[in-house]
Amino acid sequence: MDRIRIRGGNPLKGEIRISGAKNAALPLMCTCLLTDDEVRLDNVPDLADITTLTNLLAHLGVEVTTRQSLKGRSISFSAKGLAVTTAPYDLVRKMRASVLVLGPLVARHGQAKVSLPGGCAIGTRPVDLHIKGLQQMGAEIELDSGYILAKAPNGLKGCEITFPKVSVGATENLLMAATLAKGETHLINAAREPEISDLAACLNAMGAKIDGIGTDHLKIQGVERLHGCTHSVVADRIEAGTYAMAAAITGGEVELVGLHHELIGAAASTLSQAGVSLTETPRGLLVKRKNGALNGVDVMTEPFPGFPTDLQAQMMALMTTAEGASMITETIFENRFMHVPELTRMGASINVHGSSAMVRGVKKLTGAPVMATDLRASVSLVLAGLTAEGDTYLNRVYHLDRGYEKLTDKLSACGAEIERLSDAAAE
Numbered sequence: 001m002d003r004i005r006i007r008g009g010n011p012l013k014g015e016i017r018i019s020g021a022k023n024a025a026l027p028l029m030c031t032c033l034l035t036d037d038e039v040r041l042d043n044v045p046d047l048a049d050i051t052t053l054t055n056l057l058a059h060l061g062v063e064v065t066t067r068q069s070l071k072g073r074s075i076s077f078s079a080k081g082l083a084v085t086t087a088p089y090d091l092v093r094k095m096r097a098s099v100l101v102l103g104p105l106v107a108r109h110g111q112a113k114v115s116l117p118g119g120c121a122i123g124t125r126p127v128d129l130h131i132k133g134l135q136q137m138g139a140e141i142e143l144d145s146g147y148i149l150a151k152a153p154n155g156l157k158g159c160e161i162t163f164p165k166v167s168v169g170a171t172e173n174l175l176m177a178a179t180l181a182k183g184e185t186h187l188i189n190a191a192r193e194p195e196i197s198d199l200a201a202c203l204n205a206m207g208a209k210i211d212g213i214g215t216d217h218l219k220i221q222g223v224e225r226l227h228g229c230t231h232s233v234v235a236d237r238i239e240a241g242t243y244a245m246a247a248a249i250t251g252g253e254v255e256l257v258g259l260h261h262e263l264i265g266a267a268a269s270t271l272s273q274a275g276v277s278l279t280e281t282p283r284g285l286l287v288k289r290k291n292g293a294l295n296g297v298d299v300m301t302e303p304f305p306g307f308p309t310d311l312q313a314q315m316m317a318l319m320t321t322a323e324g325a326s327m328i329t330e331t332i333f334e335n336r337f338m339h340v341p342e343l344t345r346m347g348a349s350i351n352v353h354g355s356s357a358m359v360r361g362v363k364k365l366t367g368a369p370v371m372a373t374d375l376r377a378s379v380s381l382v383l384a385g386l387t388a389e390g391d392t393y394l395n396r397v398y399h400l401d402r403g404y405e406k407l408t409d410k411l412s413a414c415g416a417e418i419e420r421l422s423d424a425a426a427e
């Protein structure tokens, strides 16, 4: 298994082009199941999760064509020859977002059999809200032998769905399903993440009638059919936030290219309070420390526009060498502190009490062999390694491949001493 070696201490200097967002691209790819026409996505990141979903769509009978151009990677999807409506366990277990095929399959093909995705390292992550919403829209759903069996032979019906808690995935699944339902659907207390607005914009370009985009109340007037479109995937705000913190933790100066300021949401004001300046440039955002040291700030994860859980581990790494203390509270997932013991092994001072972690800034971190169990925990250890004294060896690099396109290239281009060691070299 590959490892990453980082020799810490170099301030990052330069520019980093932000890729298309993984969490936008995945639901966007599932829109192809709603039409016989071709859906072309531009700015698709080259990530393991995209490959996993591509394999699942191909298994269903979707024709997939990938093109690489100067503008980035484009993938076209044509579900005209859709032959199968079963998403098997082996393809779903690799990535929870595979459950996003459920809504489109039921809406357009009247049936679906989708493996329950199960939990993962960060929490149990049920899909009850996806299922209840589809039932409210008239689907008959049974759970059998680890599969969701859904039927709606006469189509789905519009209705009013009020989510008891904000769910990104359930909002996306039901939004896609509602585009082809009969009548009007209201999704209330819907998630407002920019990736959902991107999905809604793509669906409208396909002929859907969605109002309230960017709010927590989406109104969808169902239509008979959708057509194809070309859509460019929105920039990855989590990747951008990660590199902003990489610039800050190393005391460097990095321009994040291809990103609109408002995408960063609450993370921008939290970073500003911590002593990081984020200045809009014609191409994106310039990130550096305001003046010298970073200072501890309290952070609580929340649905958008609050501070994202997907930046919590990185923020914790940033706080390990800040002046003073920082209380970091995770409210979205019950087990998202897997990076704590590893950061502690690098010299961080962190105490966890339930869903909060108290970080007391230390003078320096030291490199160590570390491993992580999920994507953002892994990248938080990369950030720690960039500032640590000596070498850090990060194991289980495959987690990073899920969500960070060309991570070592992007960081090396800004002066980081970071390299990927292949199997043989890692022994």
Ligand SMILES: CC(=O)N[C@H]1[C@@H](OP(=O)(O)OP(=O)(O)OC[C@H]2O[C@@H](n3ccc(=O)[nH]c3=O)[C@H](O)[C@@H]2O)O[C@H](CO)[C@@H](O)[C@@H]1O
Pocket: 022, 023, 024, 026, 096, 097, 123, 124, 125, 126, 127, 128, 129, 130, 131, 165, 166, 167, 168, 169, 170, 191, 309, 310, 332, 333, 334
């Ligand atoms: C591919 C993708 O976009 N993944 C993102 C998505 O995950 P995902 O869509 O899985 O996350 P959700 O917003 O659905 O989850 C939020 C909370 O709701 C709970 N819940 C969710 C659905 C449900 O049916 N029942 C239920 O109880 C979850 O366990 C969690 O505690 O949003 C998360 C929260 O911003 C991010 O961390 C993930 O990176």
Ligand SMILES: C=C(OP(=O)(O)O)C(=O)O
Pocket: 023, 095, 096, 097, 120, 310, 375, 376, 403
């Ligand atoms: C938790 C994440 O992804 P997923 O929902 O696919 O597990 C993430 O991107 O941080």
